[in-house]
Amino acid sequence: MVTNSDEHGSDGPPLGFAHHDHGVCVSDALAAAEARCAAERLRFTPVRRKVLEILLQEHRALGAYAILDKLRDDGFGSQPPVAYRALDFLVANGLAHKIERLNAFIACVHPSRSHTPAFMICRLCDAVAETQSSPARGALGEAARATGFRIERTVVEAEGVCPACVDKADA
Amino acid sequence: MVTNSDEHGSDGPPLGFAHHDHGVCVSDALAAAEARCAAERLRFTPVRRKVLEILLQEHRALGAYAILDKLRDDGFGSQPPVAYRALDFLVANGLAHKIERLNAFIACVHPSRSHTPAFMICRLCDAVAETQSSPARGALGEAARATGFRIERTVVEAEGVCPACVDKADA
DNA sequence: TACTATGTGTGATTTTATAACATTCCCAAG
DNA sequence: CTTGGGAATGTTATAAAATCACACATAGTA
Numbered sequence: 001m002v003t004n005s006d007e008h009g010s011d012g013p014p015l016g017f018a019h020h021d022h023g024v025c026v027s028d029a030l031a032a033a034e035a036r037c038a039a040e041r042l043r044f045t046p047v048r049r050k051v052l053e054i055l056l057q058e059h060r061a062l063g064a065y066a067i068l069d070k071l072r073d074d075g076f077g078s079q080p081p082v083a084y085r086a087l088d089f090l091v092a093n094g095l096a097h098k099i100e101r102l103n104a105f106i107a108c109v110h111p112s113r114s115h116t117p118a119f120m121i122c123r124l125c126d127a128v129a130e131t132q133s134s135p136a137r138g139a140l141g142e143a144a145r146a147t148g149f150r151i152e153r154t155v156v157e158a159e160g161v162c163p164a165c166v167d168k169a170d171a
Numbered sequence: 172m173v174t175n176s177d178e179h180g181s182d183g184p185p186l187g188f189a190h191h192d193h194g195v196c197v198s199d200a201l202a203a204a205e206a207r208c209a210a211e212r213l214r215f216t217p218v219r220r221k222v223l224e225i226l227l228q229e230h231r232a233l234g235a236y237a238i239l240d241k242l243r244d245d246g247f248g249s250q251p252p253v254a255y256r257a258l259d260f261l262v263a264n265g266l267a268h269k270i271e272r273l274n275a276f277i278a279c280v281h282p283s284r285s286h287t288p289a290f291m292i293c294r295l296c297d298a299v300a301e302t303q304s305s306p307a308r309g310a311l312g313e314a315a316r317a318t319g320f321r322i323e324r325t326v327v328e329a330e331g332v333c334p335a336c337v338d339k340a341d342a
Numbered sequence: 343t344a345c346t347a348t349g350t351g352t353g354a355t356t357t358t359a360t361a362a363c364a365t366t367c368c369c370a371a372g
Numbered sequence: 373c374t375t376g377g378g379a380a381t382g383t384t385a386t387a388a389a390a391t392c393a394c395a396c397a398t399a400g401t402a
Contacts, residue, residue: 017318043399045349064389077351084390085349100271101326103358103389118311120320131314135327138309140289143302147188148334149291155272155328156306163319214368216380235358248382251359256380274358274389 017120017129017162026056032111033095042093047076051086052107055096061104061121061128099128101157106130116154122162129162188291188300188333197227203282204266213264218247222257223278226267232275232292232299270299272328277301287325293333295340300333 033052037044054070055062064083072078087105090096095111098104099119108117109130118133133156135141144151204223208215225241226233235254243249258276261267266282269275270290279288280301289304304327306312315322332340 017320043349047350079352080390081352081392082350089349100328118306118314120311120315120318120322122320123323129314129318129320131311133306133311134309135289135304135306135329138305140291140302140304140327140329143289143300144291144329144331147291147300148337149188149293149300149329150332150337151291151329152294152331154330155326156311157271157326158306158311158315158320158322159325160315160323161321166319166321214380218381250383252361253382255359260380 017127017164022057022059025059026053029056029107029111036095036111037093040093042089047071047082048086048089050074050076051083052090052095055090055105055107059107060126061099061102061106063102063104067105097130099157100155101159102126102128116156118156118158120158120160120162122165123159124161124165124168127162127164188298188335193228193230196230197224200227200278200282207266207282208264211264213260218242218253219257219260221245221247222254223261223266226261226276226278230278231297232270232273232277234273234275238276268301270328271326272330273297273299287327289327289329291329291331291333293336294330295332295336298333298335 030049030053034044034049036042050071051067054067064080064087067087068078068080068083071083076082087096087098090107091098091105094108094114096105096107097117097119099106099121101121106119106128116133116135118131118135120129120131122128133154135154135156136144136151140154141151143149201220201224205215205220207213221242222238225238235251235258238258239249239251239254242254247253258267258269261278262269262276265279265285267276267278268288268290270277270292272292277290277299287304287306289302289306291300291302293299304325306325306327307315307322311325312322314320
């Protein structure tokens with residue numbers, strides 16, 4: 001699903017390239033995460049919650065050490081494993097994603113049920129937008145079936161220039 | 172982690188998970204690379220050639236430091252930039268690819284024409300097969316067009332289990 | 343209560359990648 | 373040929389990303 005609900009902005013661009021009511025966006029997402037963890041009996045601990053909150057507030061891909069700095073500011077442990085463990089939890093449970101191309105992490109935009117995320121990464125401003133993809137249905141899926149490869153997970157990341165930076169470049 | 176000691180063909184699935192005549196495979200690929208660099212006036216220097224040869228011989232994704240070890244054995248410089256610069260050249264010119272998921276590099280299987288590579292990565296034996304994809308034609312492309320994002324390059328990596336390991340697991 | 347799983351804090355280390363700068367090599371202009 | 377500039381290489385140092393190992397704390401439960 002590429003379109004946004006009203007509180008996430010009304011027009012075309014998916015989150016990441018679009019303006020929206022951020023306070024609502026963050027608190028909604030945190031509430032949703034909380035509900036989901038409760039439903040699945042996952043422990044949504046303070047560190048994990050804080051890391052998700054940080055990701056939601058920034059609304060772009062953050063490196064583990066950037067997150068760590070913010071954790072330190074909030075009185076949490078300041079050694080790498082603190083951030084990495086929280087991120088592992090969030091990623092494992094679909095609340096955040098790792099952007100392999102950037103070695104960075106971003107909050108999931110539609111953490112609903114399982115999905116196959118794809119990302120558009122602006123090489124000029126580093127903005128990242130999440131969307132959906134079905135790589136297993138195209139040429140890749142065919143190749144996998146042909147060779148007997150069992151796909152469990154896919155990384156799809158498009159690098160390019162976001163709308164805002166295209167405009168700047170054209171100006 | 173990505174390093175591997177055993178000689179090609181002895182165990183595990185090689186190129187595209189299929190066996191083949193490796194000597195010919197390597198020398199053909201080197202000749203093709205040489206021809207292509209000549210045609211495009213690129214300098215196919217000894218280090219660059221050696222790195223490509225290493226990648227072709229291993230026929231799997233190798234970390235920069237694993238490559239560096241082999242370079243040292245052959246009397247080349249042994250500091251990271253030596254490997255990274257050669258890899259940058261090979262990647263920039265389509266002779267090799269970086270597997271973001273593994274922070275590792277692999278020789279391109281069909282370096283002839285420009286292409287949009289996709290990879291299948293076995294999480295059990297680390298074998299990597301290259302295939303084609305057209306992510307820009309599917310949901311991702313639509314999302315990009317809808318938002319005005321200009322795609323310049325895509326990373327498509329499927330993680331899963333290769334045919335050989337599926338068999339082993341089933342056995 | 344005590345037991346056990348899981349989560350957190352911390353120091354140290356490993357792995358991956360780049361910065362900065364000197365030197366060498368290629369090759370074309372003079 | 374020789375010389376000057378750009379590209380490639382070599383080397384030292386350091387940055388950035390990720391993991392290991394182990395102690396301690398806390399929640400949930402018998």
